[in-house]
Amino acid sequence: MIDPLEQMIRHEGGRVLATLVRLTGDITLAEDAVQDAVVEALKRWPRDGTPHNPAAWLTTVARNRALDVLRREARRTTKETDARLLDQVVLAVGEHTTDSMVRDDQLRLLFTCCHPALSFEARTALALRTLCGMTTGEIAAAYLVPEATMGQRISRAKKKIVTARIPYRVPADHELPDRLPAVLAVVHAVVTTGHHSPAGSLDARHDLAVEGIRLARLLHMLMPDEPECTGLLALSLAAHARRDARLDDAGEVVLMADQDRSRWRHEEIAEAAALLDHAVHLHRPGQYQVQAAIACLHGLAPTFADTEWSQIASLYATLERFTPTPVVRVNRAVAVAQEQGAEQALRLLDQLVPATVDRWHLYWSTRGELLERLGRKDDAVHAFDQALGCSPNESDRRFLLRRRRLIAGEGEHPT
């Protein structure tokens, strides 16, 4: 059981980090200063009581810490940058910490962390670390990489932000069409990675989905007039609402058709649908709103058969115009198979360029399912063999093996 005061202190510390990054221009210095302030608060608040404005208290203490460090360094190196930073931090001493200031700083930090000049992996890691307060170790566990590798990735990105002068600001309105997609993609990737669960690190992955939703909520709150931000939050919630039904008790993947819908969180699906409704009334459609619509239609359907398949198929056709990827085409084929039959669906798959899909197990397994429905058993088994050859993760591999055996008429064997 975590002490609620400690939890509050850590949460507030996370919120003021963005402000310290703005004041110092240096993520590492800001992290160290906030860490010191949090330690100080953990010592004092239980004894002296919680200050009236916790964020302001933490900001002041962290800022003074940063000032100490900068003063020491300025004496040692007479670096011009440090002197300039010092001026900036001293100037900020009179500033009041307000909620809207914290939010503006968080938005700036999110755009800096998601700058297109950083690698995609680094953007994700930086956002999780600076805005969700995850430790390097937690992020490494979630992405299944050694902690040292993740640490290097993060410190390299921080260094690039400073050395290459990646600016700390929210892009101007006319730049947003170029810059917002990178931010949305990072948040979306965090949630999706959280839902895709390889053996071993289920808890870490679940945390990732929760943190991704936290980021999506933050982004929606910070940019309430951007329908794609709202769409992404709706999509994340609707997908996360199915978390308890995605794997069975033995940890095996359960297809949506077979999921126990009473285990879906219907209140979360309702929230997603309401958010989406708000977003579409802004009349600026985009890929996340379309995906959210699909996820909500699935979520609101009483059974798999009673799903609005024709609507879903046409939404996938719309989505293909925004993002013409094989992933979207395969999903569209699944919906078309429900509505118009496997023959039509196969035709959609046949139009894909083989080189773009022949190493992708979900393409082959979808193909296998469609072939099986058309009674082409040998072709179906061959497709599942191809899927198994694409080195899927362990739980996917077991699932593919089960399906292959069933279709081949070999019955169930323990694996």
Added chain:
Amino acid sequence: MPRYAALIYGPEETDSSAPPEVWAAIMAEYNDFGATAGAAGVLVGGEALQDTATATTVHVQGGAKGGELVTTDGPFAETKEVLGGFYLLDCADLDEAIRWAAQIPGAWHGRVEVRPVIDFSQGQ
């Protein structure tokens, strides 16, 4: 008088890999060259670049000006294209540098790598 660019290649030095005295020795060698070439009147200018971890590669898609801008973390790594020239840009930050780099024809005919120059007055 014909002009020549002397492009310097070498192993990547990360800030932790070489001890300060090794750096000092290398710097002394460069200072020596600068003094000699400067006195001879052949040295027009030169800059030291930050390491490749700070590089951003800029490409404008579609083979023509104004196409979609794609930025990638890291240095330009293809071997088919060769170094064809360079500009030195004074910019407030990386966003401005990328904006200008995207106007260089090389950005749509090939790639432009943007790398910060080391500012020795800031005490590296």
